[in-house]
Amino acid sequence: MRLRVFAALAALSLGALTACGESGTTTAAGSSLRIMAPAAPGGGWDQTSRTAEQAFKTADPKRKVEVFNVPGAGGTIGLAQLAGEKGNGNLLMTMGLVMVGAIEQNKSKVTLSETTPIAKLTEEYEIVVVPAASPYKTLADLVAAWKADPAKVSISGGSAGGTDHIVAGLMAKAAGVDPKQVNYIAHSGGGEALNELLGNKVSAGISGVAEFAEHVKSGKLRALAVSSGQRLPDLDAPTIKEAGLEVELANWRGFVAPAGLSEADKKALTDLVTKMHDAQPWKDAVAKNGWIDSFQTGQQFTDFLSSEQTRVKGIIAEMGLVS
Numbered sequence: 001m002r003l004r005v006f007a008a009l010a011a012l013s014l015g016a017l018t019a020c021g022e023s024g025t026t027t028a029a030g031s032s033l034r035i036m037a038p039a040a041p042g043g044g045w046d047q048t049s050r051t052a053e054q055a056f057k058t059a060d061p062k063r064k065v066e067v068f069n070v071p072g073a074g075g076t077i078g079l080a081q082l083a084g085e086k087g088n089g090n091l092l093m094t095m096g097l098v099m100v101g102a103i104e105q106n107k108s109k110v111t112l113s114e115t116t117p118i119a120k121l122t123e124e125y126e127i128v129v130v131p132a133a134s135p136y137k138t139l140a141d142l143v144a145a146w147k148a149d150p151a152k153v154s155i156s157g158g159s160a161g162g163t164d165h166i167v168a169g170l171m172a173k174a175a176g177v178d179p180k181q182v183n184y185i186a187h188s189g190g191g192e193a194l195n196e197l198l199g200n201k202v203s204a205g206i207s208g209v210a211e212f213a214e215h216v217k218s219g220k221l222r223a224l225a226v227s228s229g230q231r232l233p234d235l236d237a238p239t240i241k242e243a244g245l246e247v248e249l250a251n252w253r254g255f256v257a258p259a260g261l262s263e264a265d266k267k268a269l270t271d272l273v274t275k276m277h278d279a280q281p282w283k284d285a286v287a288k289n290g291w292i293d294s295f296q297t298g299q300q301f302t303d304f305l306s307s308e309q310t311r312v313k314g315i316i317a318e319m320g321l322v323s
Contacts, residue, residue: 038078042191074102105161
């Protein structure tokens with residue numbers, strides 16, 4: 001009799017635990033949400049993740065939101081970790097064009113096919129800068145030195161194969177410099193590249209406008225050019241095209257979730273991110289950082305992601321950036 005009672009109680013306890021486990025993997029109101037920034041602090045993904053964190057808290061005050069960093073290999077280390085969270089409806093990973101390139105560059109075994117696309121958030125143009133004390137006053141000065149001896153011109157930027165690296169490769173090609181000869185110094189976070197520039201340890205740097213704009217305005221860095229089609233407001237810098245090189249490119253960032261989500265969890269995450277996007281703190285940050293609102297969800301973002309993988313794979317191969 002006692003054995004039967006004990007077995008019945010055990011079965012009830014197991015059922016309760018199972019129910020708790022199932023409810024813990026959904027995006028129900030008031031549940032926690034974790035956002036992975038798959039890079040070191042200080043870069044664009046980290047900045048985007050922490051900006052989103054504040055907007056999520058405004059959009060859904062009862063929800064606990066936490067950002068954590070998983071740096072390395074252009075986000076592919078974080079991508080591999082995300083792949084191990086299959087079915088987790090309380091996890092988002094910030095990603096973008098950089099990761100698409102890094103997957104090719106690093107020949108990652110885990111690809112974006114092992115994620116659930118949620119939303120494209122923003123686009124951002126790139127900026128080419130030099131330290132304030134640099135002898136290069138214009139992009140033409142930098143290009144002249146590049147042509148004379150590519151090895152002596154060091155360019156600091158984000159992950160190998162990422163947007164910064166692609167811009168450097170495209171600029172080199174347009175200038176008649178072999179992209180394979182570019183002395184590119186890759187970093188897992190924008191903070192590291194910035195420290196090298198402020199310490200006069202590199203010739204130039206390439207990153208998203210928002211990451212360097214403050215230091216350009218303070219006079220610590222000099223802007224040589226931006227990768228937009230037209231000059232950007234509040235930034236005294238010509239476009240790369242104006243400076244004589246036929247290069248134009250925009251970076252983009254978005255959210256993906258683990259694979260294996262139920263349709264209910266996918267919809268709940270998409271709805272939550274849409275609420276975050278509509279919140280005033282997000283709108284204010286987009287304006288302040290000079291980001292371009294390019295919000296997409298559903299099949300539209302899925303199709304965009306597929307086309308970007310094809311496009312970037314071609315650029316990486318053409319630039320000879322694949323290791």
